[in-house]
Amino acid sequence: MTGRDAGRLSLILLMTPFALWIGLLILLPQIGIGYVSLREKVGFNQYEYGFANYAAFFGEPIYRNTLLRTAWISILVTILALIIGFPVAYYIAKVARQRSRAALFLMCLIPLWVSDLVRAYGWIVLLRETGVISTTLVSLGVIAQPVEMLYNDITVVMGLVYTVILFMIVPLVSTLQGMDDALLEAGYNLGGSRFTVFRRIVVPYAMPGIVSGCIITFMLAAGSYLTPILLGGKNSSWFTEQIYNQFITRYNWEAGATFGVLLLGFTSFVVWAGLRLTGQSLATTVAKE
């Protein structure tokens, strides 16, 4: 009897911080944002409730296009992060020797110790017209005039891939590490080519890592603010920037809240659609043992 009570007590104690965190920091603010998004300002300190803010979003092509653009670039970033991250993860988990694994993994982690802002400025120092790369190329005689490499979509994509790739590599490494080498050997013994082994054994085994990596990467990219703004310059239209503008520059909290809800809804939809298209479900993200 006492044992069960103690068990229950420890369960409650264990769950309380989690419940508080979810409730106070995630659920409550979301409900608040949802509430504000339904409020419409009709005059000086006068409000009505309805879906007018949502109608305004769909009526203005700038907002729609920015949201679609944000989603499209984020998907591109996710795919690139997967293509670049997979070989890295595979090397760390399977090819590298036991002793160097930890060191390699650490080398992937170190950039994360520096804040996003500093890393974005790092790119700026390298890529600006009077920056390191441009001046080096000029002094080597490769190009005649300094070139501006900042302020375009390619730079934004590159910067984002760099910022989020770690969140692709970590889940991939941990799933791939669980894979028994015997599986690969069996595949080769049965006459499989390298490609077949990769397609039929490695990829299905790594699927939980791929799915969770892609979801995290996509969400981070779509929700990022600093990297697209700093590297994109005059042509960086990013949806988070629209939200900032609504809240701060236009004092329009109602529209800002609406945009926030729409961003959450739309990115969730993209993740759902991605899972459906690839025949996966959220359950796959839990590694099979």
Place this chain on the structure above:
Amino acid sequence: MRKLGNRLLGATALLLLAAAPAAHAETLRLLTWGSYAPDELVKKFEAENPDIKVEVTFSNNEEMIAKLRATGGTGYDLAQPSHDRIYAAQLEYNIYKPLDLSKINVDQMAPNLVDGVKQNTTIEGQVYAVPHQWGTSGIMANKKEAPDAKSWADLCDAKYKGRTSMRLRRTILLGTAFSMGMNPFDLYADTAAYKDMLDKVTEKLIACKDNLKTYWTGGDDLSALMLSGEVVLSETWDSTAFKLYSQNPDIVFVPPETGALAWIDTFAMPRGGEADDAAYKWINFVIRPENVKVMSASTGSLAAVPNAADLLPDDKKAAVQAAFTQADLDNLKFFANIPPGIEDMEGIALERIKAATN
């Protein structure tokens, strides 16, 4: 191990006891612009008033209002919005409280600026702000590369393609409107006419976008662009230009021919401020002539005191003289109070410009 734990506990308790009296000291929480609270002055103020601790948060006009609106005017004891951003924000969000002018040495401030700010910020007979620093927005040119620049419109001149910059905020909308022969301040009251003006300005700035290198977002950003020579002509605050003049005398502030846009940053008290006396002390402290000198060296702007130009450091004085003639000063266009709703329209215009591709 346990012994060590006990000792640690004891030490922590002692520390807490020792720290407790310090918690009674008053804290002055300043919400202000970068460089408006130089360390030197903060330290001096704390030395003069040992029971007051100064906490500084750097911000800008839009964020100040957003922050105070979010907290209902609490969290800060003294804010420094520009004079045109107080009236509507106060009416709509009720974030400030009236000032007790008897506690401020108003007679030490420049009378014309005090009157100007009073006119802009009096609501129901009560004054909500007094002036602190003032300056202008205009254009900054590298004289070697762009010797003839004299108008807002020159930013869009194909001569300087890829070599100009601006901040995508309301200042450039107003400046461009002036350069197109319109007066936005006269149109404030007429929403339809203002909308019409904004449409024309938007069209012009979208066409201009290709000519720009990028939009700058802060003083440091702009300084790097100008000093590296990547940009030769830019919309700017005069203070930023004055700072650069001391590093490269080719970079000068040019008041546009239609008149530089003048702003006054003020002192205003958030409604939920808890250290009013400390705030009044700070206001009176920073307008003392010897402190004005330090402040102006840091901000690069003129203080709202009678002989402000004399209290500038030498390099800044030279920069001001290089920039303004008496005619330019007579031609200043002071920002008029922004009526509610105007900034929303401007916001849409700015978004259109930002999202446009050509």
